[in-house]
Amino acid sequence: MGPRLLIKDVLLGERTTNVLIAGNRFADLAAPRDAAADEVIEAEGMAILPPFYNTHTHAAMTLLRGYADDMPLDVWLQEYIWPREDKLTADDIYEGSRLAIREMIRSGSVFFNDMYFEIGMTARAVEQMGVRACLGITLMDAHPMALRQEKEAFLRGWQDPTGGRISLAVAPHAIYTAGTETLRYARELARRSGVRLHIHLSETLQEVEDCLRDHGMRPVPYLDSLGLLGPDVVAAHCIHLDDDEIALLARRGVTVSHCPCSNLKLGSGLFRYDRMIASGVRVTLGTDGCSSNNNLDMREEMKFAALLAKYQAGPATLPAAEVLRWATRNGAETFGIDAGEIAAGRLADAILVDLSSERFQPRYNLVSDWVYAADSSCVDTVICDGRILMRGRELMV
Numbered sequence: 001m002g003p004r005l006l007i008k009d010v011l012l013g014e015r016t017t018n019v020l021i022a023g024n025r026f027a028d029l030a031a032p033r034d035a036a037a038d039e040v041i042e043a044e045g046m047a048i049l050p051p052f053y054n055t056h057t058h059a060a061m062t063l064l065r066g067y068a069d070d071m072p073l074d075v076w077l078q079e080y081i082w083p084r085e086d087k088l089t090a091d092d093i094y095e096g097s098r099l100a101i102r103e104m105i106r107s108g109s110v111f112f113n114d115m116y117f118e119i120g121m122t123a124r125a126v127e128q129m130g131v132r133a134c135l136g137i138t139l140m141d142a143h144p145m146a147l148r149q150e151k152e153a154f155l156r157g158w159q160d161p162t163g164g165r166i167s168l169a170v171a172p173h174a175i176y177t178a179g180t181e182t183l184r185y186a187r188e189l190a191r192r193s194g195v196r197l198h199i200h201l202s203e204t205l206q207e208v209e210d211c212l213r214d215h216g217m218r219p220v221p222y223l224d225s226l227g228l229l230g231p232d233v234v235a236a237h238c239i240h241l242d243d244d245e246i247a248l249l250a251r252r253g254v255t256v257s258h259c260p261c262s263n264l265k266l267g268s269g270l271f272r273y274d275r276m277i278a279s280g281v282r283v284t285l286g287t288d289g290c291s292s293n294n295n296l297d298m299r300e301e302m303k304f305a306a307l308l309a310k311y312q313a314g315p316a317t318l319p320a321a322e323v324l325r326w327a328t329r330n331g332a333e334t335f336g337i338d339a340g341e342i343a344a345g346r347l348a349d350a351i352l353v354d355l356s357s358e359r360f361q362p363r364y365n366l367v368s369d370w371v372y373a374a375d376s377s378c379v380d381t382v383i384c385d386g387r388i389l390m391r392g393r394e395l396m397v
């Protein structure tokens with residue numbers, strides 16, 4: 001059963017209750033106030049909510065926060081980010097990952113879907129700090145064959161040291177950095193290894209134009225022609241898509257990771273909210289890396305997404321509860337994590353928000369306040385897998 005954690009007098013939806021966690025699962029959402037527990041959180045004046053699941057980032061890019069801003073994606077990547085990343089050591093990536101995870105916990109996230117290098121170092125940080133992650137092994141044409149073999153060996157030898165908090169993915173970076181052969185290899189490697197695929201897709205107009213020129217098709221049908229698309233694929237950005245491409249992503253069961261702040265900051269374009277929602281494709285939220293955001297605050301992503309959706313398709317589009325679902329349950333579901341809502345039997349991932357903040361007054365609607373009014377400093381406590389990672393805004397890890 002594991003240790004029992006009792007959260008007393010907490011607001012859950014409309015009612016005040018006592019939430020009992022046993023081991024790493026919610027055991028009872030209406031426990032007696034005097035239920036036996038190894039640890040008690042007095043949570044009067046706080047509400048319990050699901051935490052965030054960030055479905056696209058590059059954690060160690062916290063080290064490049066503010067390093068190069070205010071320029072288009074191709075110049076930013078080729079002239080600034082890639083040359084700087086070439087100089088990062090494995091230790092740098094460990095420290096950058098730790099910095100990212102601290103920021104994520106403090107803003108209410110317990111999971112991130114990463115794509116980077118030296119992922120063994122990021123795995124170490126995840127293991128130590130108690131969060132969850134899917135770590136993508138990046139594949140690019142520019143890598144020498146020896147490095148590809150090294151990555152494949154890492155994947156083959158992988159054993160999750162956390163007993164279920166870390167999964168791996170194969171991450172061909174994008175169609176403009178991973179050619180046809182690399183994409184086919186990535187698909188085959190992911191299938192053979194039983195892991196997910198994570199890719200940047202249709203982030204800029206240039207990517208679409210180059211794909212039409214080189215392959216005679218737009219990016220989504222191009223990937224489909226390689227057999228790459230399926231329910232195990234997470235595609236980040238998905239900005240420049242026509243109606244047929246959106247329908248094809250939905251048919252193949254691909255999950256879209258929408259990154260509104262990064263897309264705005266790099267001027268990449270606007271997500272097609274109306275079409276995406278109507279297609280039934282699963283949409284989740286991601287921050288992208290810290291050098292194109294420039295933070296890892298998922299609550300901000302919710303607000304940006306909701307406001308952009310309204311600007312584009314009218315004020316009734318993407319209500320607060322729906323964008324909260326994108327940021328929480330949809331993300332957890334994508335990665336097979338039995339969490340993302342506060343429900344008995346589910347994995348015990350949760351945040352407690354401090355309702356004494358002015359941002360929650362007078363509180364007509366908790367979800368609306370959380371999405372539109374609050375900020376990440378309202379997060380008081382973070383629990384992942386039944387373990388307290390932050391309490392009273394003090395990190396415990």
Ligand SMILES: [Zn+2]
Nearest residue numbers: 200236288289
């Ligand atoms: Zn990215």
